[in-house]
Amino acid sequence: MKQIISVKNLNFSYGETEILKKINLTINKGEIIGLIGENGAGKTTLLNILLGLLPSKNNVQVFGNRPGSLVARKKIGSMLQGDLVLSSVRVDEFLEEVAMQYSNSIPLEQILEQLDLKKHRHKFLKELSGGLMRRVTFAQAVLNNPDLIFLDEPTVGMDAQARHIFWELIEKLREQGKTMIITSHYLEEIQQVASRLIVLQKGKFIFQGTLKELQDRHKQTVITFTSEYEKCVFAELTGIINIEKNSSQVVIKTVDGDNTLKQLLSKYPDVSNIAVEHETLEKIFLQMTTDKEQQ
Amino acid sequence: MIKIMKQLKFDALRLVIRNKSFLFFTLLMPAGFYLLFTKVMVVGSNPEMHQFYMTYMGSMTIYSGVIGAIFGVATILKNDRDKGLILLLQMTPSGSKNYYISIYTITMLLNLCAVMVLGVLARIFNNIDLSLKQYFMILLIVLVGQVPMLLLGTMMSYFKTQETLSVACNLVVFPLSIVSGLWWPISTMPSWLQGIGKVMPTYFANNLLGKAMLHDQLDLEGFYGIITWIVLMGCMTILVIKIQQKKGLRNSEA
Numbered sequence: 001m002k003q004i005i006s007v008k009n010l011n012f013s014y015g016e017t018e019i020l021k022k023i024n025l026t027i028n029k030g031e032i033i034g035l036i037g038e039n040g041a042g043k044t045t046l047l048n049i050l051l052g053l054l055p056s057k058n059n060v061q062v063f064g065n066r067p068g069s070l071v072a073r074k075k076i077g078s079m080l081q082g083d084l085v086l087s088s089v090r091v092d093e094f095l096e097e098v099a100m101q102y103s104n105s106i107p108l109e110q111i112l113e114q115l116d117l118k119k120h121r122h123k124f125l126k127e128l129s130g131g132l133m134r135r136v137t138f139a140q141a142v143l144n145n146p147d148l149i150f151l152d153e154p155t156v157g158m159d160a161q162a163r164h165i166f167w168e169l170i171e172k173l174r175e176q177g178k179t180m181i182i183t184s185h186y187l188e189e190i191q192q193v194a195s196r197l198i199v200l201q202k203g204k205f206i207f208q209g210t211l212k213e214l215q216d217r218h219k220q221t222v223i224t225f226t227s228e229y230e231k232c233v234f235a236e237l238t239g240i241i242n243i244e245k246n247s248s249q250v251v252i253k254t255v256d257g258d259n260t261l262k263q264l265l266s267k268y269p270d271v272s273n274i275a276v277e278h279e280t281l282e283k284i285f286l287q288m289t290t291d292k293e294q295q
Numbered sequence: 296m297i298k299i300m301k302q303l304k305f306d307a308l309r310l311v312i313r314n315k316s317f318l319f320f321t322l323l324m325p326a327g328f329y330l331l332f333t334k335v336m337v338v339g340s341n342p343e344m345h346q347f348y349m350t351y352m353g354s355m356t357i358y359s360g361v362i363g364a365i366f367g368v369a370t371i372l373k374n375d376r377d378k379g380l381i382l383l384l385q386m387t388p389s390g391s392k393n394y395y396i397s398i399y400t401i402t403m404l405l406n407l408c409a410v411m412v413l414g415v416l417a418r419i420f421n422n423i424d425l426s427l428k429q430y431f432m433i434l435l436i437v438l439v440g441q442v443p444m445l446l447l448g449t450m451m452s453y454f455k456t457q458e459t460l461s462v463a464c465n466l467v468v469f470p471l472s473i474v475s476g477l478w479w480p481i482s483t484m485p486s487w488l489q490g491i492g493k494v495m496p497t498y499f500a501n502n503l504l505g506k507a508m509l510h511d512q513l514d515l516e517g518f519y520g521i522i523t524w525i526v527l528m529g530c531m532t533i534l535v536i537k538i539q540q541k542k543g544l545r546n547s548e549a
Contacts, residue, residue, distance in 0.1 A: 053385075
């Protein structure tokens with residue numbers, strides 16, 4: 001597997017304030033990294049270091065070179081927070097300006113077509129809605145057919161339809177083998193596309209792995225069913241951490257979903273309308289960050 | 296070269312052709328001042344008035360360059376930096392050098408346009424007839440004379456807010472223009488103020504233009520003065536950029 005990014009023992013401070021602490025990270029070609037963390041956790045700083053916008057020592061390499069090197073700049077596309085709303089510039093003029101900076105850019109017509117921007121091409125940037133402007137910013141990020149794409153809060157301001165189009169495009173880029181690092185507050189969207197999740201809190205990685213690994217580590221399964229038994233009888237099931245009963249509907253939370261379900265079905269044959277749900281990334285994230293805060 | 300031309304087209308369209316106020320301040324305002332002052336002020340006999348029409352054309356050309364460099368370049372660079380255009384370009388393989396070349400070139404070209412506009416006005420309204428050689432010398436002086444102002448504009452673009460920049464531009468442009476004798480003759484000022492005015496880069500450029508128009512000659516001493524300012528401003532600009540880069544690192548969002 002070809003290594004795209006290598007970070008070894010990275011520390012970064014603004015004056016006395018430590019922003020990133022002992023960060024180690026390897027990203028291989030084709031991976032989609034979901035970088036999640038609260039505001040101020042250090043996500044944007046990390047992206048800025050990888051883009052070469054903030055200084056780093058020899059412990060950070062992007063495409064085998066220092067961040068911000070010519071090699072890296074040729075192969076990277078980035079959609080940072082905030083849109084570039086230049087006054088008196090039309091959509092196609094802006095995209096042409098960006099495309100001109102690269103020797104390997106995708107034809108403008110193709111990108112306008114793919115992102116459904118053709119009908120807006122002659123509009124001035126300041127006339128666009130927030131969601132449409134985000135789409136233009138995304139077009140600018142992928143114009144150079146990059147191998148590595150940084151997407152910092154890419155769907156902020158997009159309506160549901162625009163978000164749907166956006167994630168479809170991300171899926172296509174994934175199929176093409178592009179490597180991506182995405183930060184987003186819409187965790188349910190990230191969990192759909194990310195091949196690996198990184199949770200950053202107060203400058204430290206508190207988790208690196210797949211969604212399955214994260215769920216296994218913080219596994220909580222919610223089993224909902226209908227039963228006439230008293231709720232206390234279910235307490236004997238393996239792994240139970242919480243039981244709630246409302247008329248005949250019972251909701252149990254367990255850390256050992258498979259075994260709890262097996263026991264439930266074998267011991268209590270009267271249960272019906274069973275629904276099994278894994279804890280969402282959002283809930284796990286909240287739990288993780290709260291736990292760490294308390295520690 | 297093709298990239299620079301494309302960058303020039305992009306910037307000229309958004310900053311000049313679609314931005315009439317920029318044209319007004321850099322071209323029309325100095326032209327208006329020229330007509331107003333040369334028609335209102337009486338500075339002596341006919342030959343003296345003729346000299347005044349010539350030298351005031353030079354003064355307004357320099358004034359146009361100061362406005363373009365300070366109000367124009369400083370504001371453009373600040374806006375583009377705040378909006379993220381410069382950062383975006385820095386992240387591309389071409390970097391931001393073509394952008395800077397384009398902004399400086401447009402400002403200088405506009406100043407050359409100011410020479411043409413003022414030349415036409417001077418000919419039509421004040422019967423000033425300059426030779427091709429004189430025009431060539433004027434263009435050369437205008438281009439070299441504007442460099443310190445462009446560097447000053449670049450430094451000023453690092454002011455934190457638009458409001459501060461706007462105040463600073465006014466505080467620089469008008470006193471600088473007055474003290475270096477662009478609005479009215481420096482000889483009318485107190486001697487201590489003349490002492491200050493005579494070391495300003497705008498004074499050197501204005502003086503050079505006056506000699507080129509009146510005596511058809513280039514004054515090397517004036518050029519040395521401008522070159523000293525270019526070196527000084529160049530060093531200060533590098534220093535300001537370095538300080539701002541360090542500050543930027545401290546202030547960047549986590």
